[in-house]
Amino acid sequence: MSDTFLKRNPSVLIFLAVLALFVLGVTLLAEGAGAGVISTSFVKTLGKTLCLALIAVAMDLVWGYTGILSLGHFAFFGLGGYMIGMWLMYARTQAIVVSSLAEAPIPATESEIVDAIGNQIFGVVGSREFPLIWMFADSLVLQLVLVVAVPGILALVFGWLAFRSRVTGVYLSILTQAMTLGLALYLFQNDSGLRGNNGLSGLQNLPGLDHVPQATMSIWFFWASAAALALGYLFAAWIVSGKFGSVLRGIRDNEARVRFLGYSVEGYKLFIFTVTAIIAGIAGALYYPQAGIINPAEIAPVASIYLAVWVAIGGRGRLYGAVIGAVFVSLVSSWFTGGQAPDLDLGFYTLKWVDWWLIVLGLSFVLVTLFAPRGIGGLVDLWSERRQPDRHGADLGPGAGALREKEASK
Amino acid sequence: MSMLLEVSGVSVSFDGFKAINNLSFAIGPAEMRAIIGPNGAGKTTFMDIVTGKTKPDEGRVTWGERNVSLLGMSEARIAREGVGRKFQKPTVFEDQTVLENLLMALRSNRSPFAVMFYRSNRADLDRVEELAGEIGLLDSLGRKSGELSHGQKQWLEIGMLLAQEPRLLLVDEPAAGMTPAEREHTTAILVEAAKTRAVVVVEHDMEFVRRLDCRVTVLHEGAVLAEGSLDHVTTNSQVIDVYLGR
Ligand SMILES: Nc1ncnc2c1ncn2[C@@H]1O[C@H](COP(=O)(O)OP(=O)(O)O)[C@@H](O)[C@H]1O
Ligand SMILES: [Mg+2]
Numbered sequence: 001m002s003d004t005f006l007k008r009n010p011s012v013l014i015f016l017a018v019l020a021l022f023v024l025g026v027t028l029l030a031e032g033a034g035a036g037v038i039s040t041s042f043v044k045t046l047g048k049t050l051c052l053a054l055i056a057v058a059m060d061l062v063w064g065y066t067g068i069l070s071l072g073h074f075a076f077f078g079l080g081g082y083m084i085g086m087w088l089m090y091a092r093t094q095a096i097v098v099s100s101l102a103e104a105p106i107p108a109t110e111s112e113i114v115d116a117i118g119n120q121i122f123g124v125v126g127s128r129e130f131p132l133i134w135m136f137a138d139s140l141v142l143q144l145v146l147v148v149a150v151p152g153i154l155a156l157v158f159g160w161l162a163f164r165s166r167v168t169g170v171y172l173s174i175l176t177q178a179m180t181l182g183l184a185l186y187l188f189q190n191d192s193g194l195r196g197n198n199g200l201s202g203l204q205n206l207p208g209l210d211h212v213p214q215a216t217m218s219i220w221f222f223w224a225s226a227a228a229l230a231l232g233y234l235f236a237a238w239i240v241s242g243k244f245g246s247v248l249r250g251i252r253d254n255e256a257r258v259r260f261l262g263y264s265v266e267g268y269k270l271f272i273f274t275v276t277a278i279i280a281g282i283a284g285a286l287y288y289p290q291a292g293i294i295n296p297a298e299i300a301p302v303a304s305i306y307l308a309v310w311v312a313i314g315g316r317g318r319l320y321g322a323v324i325g326a327v328f329v330s331l332v333s334s335w336f337t338g339g340q341a342p343d344l345d346l347g348f349y350t351l352k353w354v355d356w357w358l359i360v361l362g363l364s365f366v367l368v369t370l371f372a373p374r375g376i377g378g379l380v381d382l383w384s385e386r387r388q389p390d391r392h393g394a395d396l397g398p399g400a401g402a403l404r405e406k407e408a409s410k
Numbered sequence: 411m412s413m414l415l416e417v418s419g420v421s422v423s424f425d426g427f428k429a430i431n432n433l434s435f436a437i438g439p440a441e442m443r444a445i446i447g448p449n450g451a452g453k454t455t456f457m458d459i460v461t462g463k464t465k466p467d468e469g470r471v472t473w474g475e476r477n478v479s480l481l482g483m484s485e486a487r488i489a490r491e492g493v494g495r496k497f498q499k500p501t502v503f504e505d506q507t508v509l510e511n512l513l514m515a516l517r518s519n520r521s522p523f524a525v526m527f528y529r530s531n532r533a534d535l536d537r538v539e540e541l542a543g544e545i546g547l548l549d550s551l552g553r554k555s556g557e558l559s560h561g562q563k564q565w566l567e568i569g570m571l572l573a574q575e576p577r578l579l580l581v582d583e584p585a586a587g588m589t590p591a592e593r594e595h596t597t598a599i600l601v602e603a604a605k606t607r608a609v610v611v612v613e614h615d616m617e618f619v620r621r622l623d624c625r626v627t628v629l630h631e632g633a634v635l636a637e638g639s640l641d642h643v644t645t646n647s648q649v650i651d652v653y654l655g656r
Contacts, residue, residue, distance in 0.1 A: 244526045246510045250503050257501045260461060261574065262489035262520045271522045 005241060012237045015320050016230055023226045030222075032215035040215045044290045045334065047222035049327055051287035052310075054229045056326035057236050057319055058276035058283070059307050064316030065240055066272050067252030069169075071304045072158075072176030073280045075183050076151035078299035080281030081288035082187075083150055085200035086134060087143035088289060091207035093120045094138070124198050131193030147285040148278050155277030156270065163266040163273070168255075177301045187296035199295025203288050218290070225286045229323075232279050236319050248272060249317075309365045315377025324376050333357065412475065414439040414608045415578055420459060420469030422632075429455045430466065431632035439577065442604035444619045444640075445612045447629035448653050453612045454498060456629070457580045461495050462488040474577075490520060494576030498583050498612075500563035504556030508547050508566060511555050512538045515570035538573070544599065545569040560587045568599065578608045585618050597621045616640075628653065 006013050028034040030043045038046075055077050062068050097116045101108040108116070119128040136142035162175055190196035206217060239245060247268055250258040255265045288294045306329075314325020335341055336357035344351035368375055413436045422430040430452045437443050445453050458464035460471060462485040471480045473491060480488050489495075502511050516534055519525070542548045545565040550558065555566055564587060571579055581600065585593045593615075600622065603609055613619050619626060619640060626643050628635040630652050636643045643649050 239526065242526070243513055243528045243530075244522070246503075246506060246514045247525060249505060250514060253503055253505055254501055256463070256485075257497075257503070259485040260489050260495050261515055261570070262486050263525075264484070264486040264520065264522075268522055 005238060009237055009241055011320055012234065015233060015323070019226060019230055023223065026222065027219060030215070030219055032213070032217075032219040040218045043218040043222050047218065047225045047290045048287050049330055050222070050225035050229045051283045051290070052330050053323040053326045054225070054232045054283040055280045055307060056310050056314070056322040057229070057232050058279040059311045060316055060319055060322035061236050061240070062272055062276045063308065064311060064318070064322065065245065065252060066248045066269065068269060068273065069173045069308065070176045070273065071173045071301065071308060072180040073276065073307055074303035075180035075299050076155060076277040076280035077284035077287070078183075078294065079151045079154065080147045080284030081294040081298070082194060082200065083143050083146040083281070084285040085203050085288055085294050086137045087140050088203045088205070088207065089121060089200050090117065090134065090137040091140070092202060092205055093117045095207055096120070122195065125190040125196050127191075133193050147281050151277040151281030152274055155274045159270045159273040163269045166266075176304070180299055180304055181301045184296045184299045184301070187299070197295055197297070199293055201293040203294065204290070204292040206289075221286065221290050225290070228282060228286055232282075233319060233323070240319070309361065312365060313368050313375050315375025318377045321375050321377025328376065329361070333361065336360075413437065414474065415460065416470075416472045416477075417456075417460065418470050420466045420471065422455060422459065422464060422466045429632050430459065433469070433633055435627065435634065437578070437608045437610060439608055440604065440606055442601065442609045442622055442624035443611070444622050444624055444626045445610060445629055446614070446616075446619060446626060446653070447635070451629040452632040453629055454582060455632075457495060457582060457612070460580060461485060461493055486520070489574070492577035493580065494571045494574045494578070495580045496567050496571050496582060496584060498586070500560065500567050502555045502563050502566050502570070504554065506555060507552055508542065508555050508558070509538060509551040511566060512541060512569055512573050515573040517573065517575040541569045541573055544572070561589065561592055564588060565592075568596065572599070572603065576607065579603060579610065581609065581611045583612055583614065585613060585615055593618055594621070
């Protein structure tokens with residue numbers, strides 16, 4: 001990543017500077033490290049928002065740049081969360097079990113401890129056995145590997161099947177919805193091995209760090225989320241800045257033409273689909289410890305649709321647009337749905353935002369798609385007066401067909 | 411002389427309609443060939459078959475010194491084997507600059523990892539500038555190709571084709587939408603290219619074909635009607651009946 005890369009992409013520097021200022025500001029004002037103006041729970045909200053911005057960057061890579069409207073990336077996000085959640089839950093339960101068994105007159109054996117942990121974790125779904133998928137749960141390192149590997153491998157297999165048979169457009173979107181729905185339904189089952197609809201909880205507590213107050217912990221996670229976003233953004237900007245980005249945008253605009261240039265379109269799609277799934281997994285692994293709980297409802301099909309809405313509203317095909325969309329819409333969303341927005345008294349009817357917000361969001365999405373396809377990020381164009389032809393515009397010259405007829409009759 | 415491309419006994423039908431009917435065609439490694447024929451004769455479909463876009467129902471398509479079959483290969487693989495194609499309707503990447511279009515086409519490793527770590531170097535940029543000069547777009551390298559005129563897009567696509575350095579160029583109606591001067595320039599480029607590689611040009615304009623000064627294959631209803639010099643085929647009574655006479 002040379003400085004010529006940053007020089008050629010000034011928006012990356014601006015983004016990193018804004019992010020750094022934001023992190024500094026929040027840190028100085030937060031309860032955990034500074035003035036205490038920002039509550040711990042709001043620091044967590046901001047940290048989670050940065051994770052959402054990261055998955056939005058991934059979505060922009062796969063949709064905005066490559067033209068694959070994946071409506072399943074939240075499945076990868078959720079899987080990342082589950083993978084880290086397994087270790088968090090196991091290790092913390094282990095600490096509790098060990099300390100409670102330590103008071104017993106006879107020291108507990110290894111298998112007794114494991115049994116007790118199993119009982120604690122799976123009692124809620126009427127079981128005490130550790131399912132096979134928990135076999136690495138006692139190892140942080142292995143679960144971290146799984147944060148990357150599980151979404152990556154799922155995306156690789158799914159993408160290989162879908163792209164190889166040249167499924168594109170709306171059919172691919174439907175297929176990705178089916179994938180995330182299937183995964184959510186599977187996880188809802190009690191015998192899925194991941195506690196059914198209870199999900200994994202208590203994730204806000206880092207094992208062995210009980211003495212660290214949540215206020216401090218929230219700042220750590222906030223920093224980690226910001227660092228992940230910065231790295232993810234840099235990686236995405238680097239990938240789209242060169243010839244690789246040219247090929248991706250070529251695939252979006254005319255994939256048949258890219259094939260005739262000798263590029264294996266399927267290979268590129270598979271690559272970008274898998275890489276963005278991995279980024280989504282990492283974002284999820286940072287998000288859920290801040291949320292404290294993950295359950296199958298998180299990967300409901302509609303979550304992935306929201307993701308597409310954020311990117312569309314922020315402006316797809318530009319990375320900062322995706323970030324703006326995710327931050328803006330998710331914060332405004334949580335303000336409206338969290339009951340903080342005052343009800344609007346229209347005299348004859350009281351508008352409750354909790355009920356009406358989705359309609360407002362849906363309407364904004366439609367309006368943006370129709371009247372401002374470049375989204376909020378498009379405002380930057382007004383300001384920098386960047387000229388950009390409409391790439392779907394008609395040919396400036398005469399159509400090939402018409403001219404051909406005329407010539408033939410000569 | 412051994413042939414670079416040999417198409418033999420190829421047939422394709424779309425919903426029962428035989429667009430290509432037992433077609434055979436061959437071209438050597440450094441040869442120019444014009445294909446003419448009325449609308450719907452199957453000229454574009456022929457190119458679709460060679461480039462892997464359409465799979466024929468029967469017949470063989472063999473390529474190169476070792477006579478490998480192109481039929482099992484993907485479009486991308488065939489392109490990497492050295493078959494370049496210019497489409498009837500100019501298809502350039504309108505959202506990208508002329509430079510980006512040419513760099514993407516430039517012959518080099520096409521694998522995702524190689525492309526990811528590719529950074530343009532002096533030699534490649536020189537080559538792109540040379541090509542851009544040849545197609546009259548040197549001043550437009552930084553422009554979005556969507557802003558170009560129809561004729562300029564045709565040029566850009568020809569430039570991209572040359573940048574690929576294919577062994578076989580398939581050019582579908584290159585002169586459509588060009589001024590007479592531009593046509594002449596196109597002829598010159600194609601004739602020059604045919605000195606070192608095989609070039610197949612589909613064209614309607616007889617004047618254009620005459621200037622190419624090469625063997626002509628006349629297609630009609632998906633099969634070869636006549637083959638030979640332009641004068642030879644234009645005096646063929648069958649050709650006059652189905653094509654020129656109308
Ligand atoms: N994909 C397709 N589906 C159905 N019919 C097709 C298809 N492609 C070409 N055809 C038909 O095959 C015939 C040959 O078409 P084409 O190769 O485009 O002719 P030309 O380029 O010589 O004008 C035409 O009748 C056309 O309608
Ligand atoms: Mg045609």
